[in-house]
Amino acid sequence: MEMSSSSKHPLGVSQDKADVKKQKLDELTKEIPPREERLKLFMDTFKNRAYLEQDEDENEVLSDGTHPMTFRDIASLELDLYETDGFDVQDYSHVGDASVILTCYDPEANINRGxxxxxxxxxxxxxxxxxxxxxxxxxxxxxxxxxxxxxxxxxxxxxxxxxxxxxxxxxxxxxxxxxxxxxxxxxxxxxxxxxxxxxxxxxx
Missing domain, CATH: 3.10.450.10 (Nuclear Transport Factor 2; Chain: A,)
Structure with missing residues (x-):
């Protein structure tokens, strides 16, 4: 026998409410794109992307072994700030710029520089x-x-x-x-x- 929209669900709620809850749960648990894909999407939101990318040389290496901050580095850091407010960031130790956020202490990741x-x-x-x-x-x-x-x-x-x-x-x-x-x-x-x-x- 077909269950009407007003009949009771086994969880004790009406069937239509159960369907709404399932839909919300599906939305919350949908697969999150990998970070690299999220970064590419995020990079596309920069209206000044062309300006930030001009004269960029990703192969340039500074005397300390780091490289100047690239547009990709800028976007990656901004994405970290958007997603975690700076509490979880990528490894920017290769970037020769004082404006980056660095992980200085994380025993679980074997980082003890601080x-x-x-x-x-x-x-x-x-x-x-x-x-x-x-x-x-x-x-x-x-x-x-x-x-x-x-x-x-x-x-x-x-x-x-x-x-x-x-x-x-x-x-x-x-x-x-x-x-x-x-x-x-x-x-x-x-x-x-x-x-x-x-x-x-x-x-x-």
Whole structure:
């Protein structure tokens, strides 16, 4: 017997509502294009692409082994910022430009070029979680830094990914925080801190 639109679905909702939920689930779980494909689509959105690509020599190598920033590098970094706000970025260590965001600490990926500054990174994460606690009325502590990206501004900025535990509620959350380091170096500003967000993939 055919089920009418007003009849009940096994999940306890009407069939038409179940169909809508399935459609939304299908939309959310549709296959995300590979990053290379997303990057090509993103590059096409630059109205000044021709200007950025002019006189570009991808084979030019600087004395330190890096190359000048290309249009592809610019678009790739902008895509990282769009999708993850700078908390997950590609490897730009081959780019000889101070404006890139570099991963300086990520033990899981065997990146430890910033390990010397780990005590400062931990202090920044603690400052960020204290600000979060004050804003949200929480009691997170016991900070564990997972990953850190750095950008050369003011004079530098940390993109921190870290875990913290709230003993009063017995929960552990992963956080993201952007912290600016000023001159003198002891002055730090937490730009924002939040529970880690999923990527916002570019899928036009």
């Amino acid at each position: 390990a010397f500054y780990l005590p400062e990174m931990i202090e920044c994460a603690e400052q960020a979680i204290n600000q979060y606690n004050g804003e949200k009325g929480k009691h997170f502590g016991d900070v564990h830094v997972i990953k850190v990206n750095v950008e050369a501004v003011c004079p530098y900025r940390y993109y921190l990914t870290f875990e913290a535990h709230d003993a009063t509620e017995d929960i552990t959350e992963t956080f993201e925080a952007k912290v600016d380091i000023h001159i003198p170096i002891t002055e730090r500003t937490v730009d924002f801190v939040r529970i880690r967000q999923p990527p916002r993939f570019y899928c036009p």
